[in-house]
Amino acid sequence: MAGLLLKTLALWTVRTEGNCVGRVGARVAQWAAPRAPAPAASAPRPACLTPAKAFSTAEDAQEEGRRKRNEAAFSSIGRKISERVIHVLDEKGGDLGSMHRADVIRLMDARDLRLVRRDAGAGPPVYQLLTGAQIHEERLRLRAREKARPRAGPTVTKELTFSSNIGQHDLDTKSKQIQQWIEKKYRVQITVKKAKNAEEPEKMDEIFNHILQTMPGTATFSSRPQAVKGGKAVTCVLRHLSEKEEITHRETRESQKGGVADKVETAENRMSRTSDFN
Structure with missing residues (x-):
């Protein structure tokens, strides 16, 4: 019985020592093995500069x-x-x-x-x-x-509103402003509000005709005066004459001047003949 106990104790001692030696050997082998080098941080890539064109609009490109x-x-x-x-x-x-x-x-x-x-x-x-x-x-x-050369594009419309009892000085000032817009080929929408003490509706027509007469051979009605806001105001749109309309206007004026000159010459001839007869 004692011998069996000693034999079992000896076997357990040998097994324990083998396990310890194996663990120690594995740990030593792990320490001795060369370690893989740590991955080096990649160098930052230089930024790629992309050439860009200067800012330009479609009109600049067309020009x-x-x-x-x-x-x-x-x-x-x-x-x-x-x-x-x-x-x-x-x-x-x-x-x-x-x-x-x-x-x-x-x-x-x-x-x-x-x-x-x-x-x-x-x-x-x-x-x-x-x-x-x-x-x-x-x-x-x-x-x-x-x-x-005039560039094709959206037509610019300017708006101007004033009362029908406007003074002559203020009307002349606004007429000059309208003329400047017309010369730039703008359309001008004019709205005349009817004053409370207005006596006749012809007053508004006189205002529109006065403005148009300040620009002979330059402007005309794009839309003629018409009542708006239940008759409380009258509005119209002026525009610049087209090239064909300008030519027609010049020819008309020249023909009128020629007709007047002919009439004057005819009257002078009549007077001359009358004086000779006397």
Whole structure:
């Protein structure tokens, strides 16, 4: 019995020592194993700068496009003449007739001139010899004409309201303001409120006619005066004359002046004949 007890105790001691040795060996092996290097922090990437265009509106883009087209349409073509025979004008506008492109190049070199295309659709196409200064002046003229051209866009409407018992001085001041708006091609909506002590409705018509007469050959009614707000006010819209209306107005005035002059001349002739008869 004692021997069995000693044998069991010896086996338990051996098993415990083996477990301890195994644990210690595993821990030692873990410590001895080379550790993996810690991941290095990635270097910050430089910011990528994207070039951006300057701010511009659609009108600016259209204006720039028109300017480039004008300059491209009127610029020196150099010595690259695609046509074999062309019609040539000199720097003063004189007609040099049809010339071979080789002769044109020799003339350009002799006079130190540039060649500009005038009419590519003609047969033969028309070119002109110009100096560098003439080309620059023509570009400036085309650019100024392009800026002066009216731009298509929404029509601006200005509004003006006043009473029918307005004084003459104030009416003249407002008429000048309306004239400035009309010259800028604005539409002007005028509303005249009926005063409490107004005697006749013709007073409002006189006001509108007075304003319109201050701008002869410049403005006309876009919508004629009409009552609004239950008859408490009258409104109308003035606009600038169109090009066709301006031409018609000028022709009418010239014809009227001519008719008056003829009448005066006829009256003078009659008086002259009467005096001769007497």
